[in-house]
Amino acid sequence: MAVEHKDTIDKRREEIMDACERLYETMGFQSINIKVISTETSFSRPSIYNYFQTKxxxxxxxxxxxxxxxxxxxxxxxxxxxxxxxxxxxxxxxxxxxxxxxxxxxxxxxxxxxxxxxxxxxxxxxxxxxxxxxxxxxxxxxxxxxxxxxxxxxxxxxxxxxxxxxxxxxxxxxxxxxxxxxxxxxxxxxxxxxxxxxxxxxxx
Known part of the structure; x- marks a missing residue:
């Protein structure tokens, strides 16, 4: 498996956080989960776990x-x-x-x-x-x-x-x-x- 550059990791983490922030504008904390966040990103739900372990x-x-x-x-x-x-x-x-x-x-x-x-x-x-x-x-x-x-x-x-x-x-x-x-x-x-x-x- 290829090792990701820190810049790449940071960019992907930013994309995930951006998606979470957009969702948080209209949804409650309890309604947001990693599956929902994944629909707002270019990542699958399993891929998000490479960058964050929990919502x-x-x-x-x-x-x-x-x-x-x-x-x-x-x-x-x-x-x-x-x-x-x-x-x-x-x-x-x-x-x-x-x-x-x-x-x-x-x-x-x-x-x-x-x-x-x-x-x-x-x-x-x-x-x-x-x-x-x-x-x-x-x-x-x-x-x-x-x-x-x-x-x-x-x-x-x-x-x-x-x-x-x-x-x-x-x-x-x-x-x-x-x-x-x-x-x-x-x-x-x-x-x-x-x-x-x-x-x-x-x-x-």
């Missing part, structure tokens, strides 16, 4: 890729040759978060199950990228605010758990809205950007 590993790869993209956005904020006040920083981070809908959706809905059903080495790879996100977020605060190291740590421990609640609040289902209306529970029509900005504005 959770595909989602973990997708989440890792999403964090890498967010890291690039945070690096861009850090690299700006301009001073930003706290409000401008909150807006910049909110903008970067607005572009990571898939990251927020996976984190809110299925993260625990995905981590539990992925190989340890892939989980470590994801955690490394996540650690980079935490450090880059901290670097943004350090560069553009005058808050203490202790305060930056407090903001970080508030922001990252808060992130996991952004998607459900921004994209409630019709069923959830109907139930809230039934009990007269007020709810806002709010975007990812607005939720992120308003939170950072409060804590910075």
């Amino acid at each position: 959770e590993e595909i989602f973990l790869g997708l989440l890792t890729r999403e964090y890498m993209k967010w890291n690039d956005a945070l690096k861009s904020i850090i690299g700006r040759n301009t001073d930003m006040n706290k409000d401008a920083l909150a807006r910049a981070i909110a903008k970067s978060m607005e572009e990571r809908k898939t990251l927020l959706k996976i984190s809110a809905m299925n993260l625990y199950e995905i981590e539990e059903n992925s190989r340890a080495e892939l989980l470590v790879e994801y955690k490394k990228v996540f650690k980079d996100s935490v450090e880059l977020f901290n670097e943004c605060l350090k560069k553009y605010t005058d808050v203490s190291k202790e305060k930056r740590t407090q903001i970080r421990y508030a922001f990252f758990p808060y992130m996991y609640g952004i998607y459900p609040y921004s994209y409630p289902t019709d069923k959830q809205i109907s139930a809230m209306d039934e009990v007269k529970l007020s709810h806002l029509d709010i975007t990812i950007y607005e939720m992120t900005y308003q939170f950072l504005k409060l804590v910075l």
Whole structure:
């Protein structure tokens, strides 16, 4: 059997993750499986197992890729040759978060199950990228605010758990809205950007 080049493996993994992401836009996590994903790729179901052992590993790869993209956005904020006040920083981070809908959706809905059903080495790879996100977020605060190291740590421990609640609040289902209306529970029509900005504005 021919040995595949790393570039070829990476391309094929990307194609599989792209298919999974497309499906996740219209289907629930439980409805997606490797057979369904294979129908959106040029691979058969058995071929996909050469690159991912479980569907959770595909989602973990997708989440890792999403964090890498967010890291690039945070690096861009850090690299700006301009001073930003706290409000401008909150807006910049909110903008970067607005572009990571898939990251927020996976984190809110299925993260625990995905981590539990992925190989340890892939989980470590994801955690490394996540650690980079935490450090880059901290670097943004350090560069553009005058808050203490202790305060930056407090903001970080508030922001990252808060992130996991952004998607459900921004994209409630019709069923959830109907139930809230039934009990007269007020709810806002709010975007990812607005939720992120308003939170950072409060804590910075």
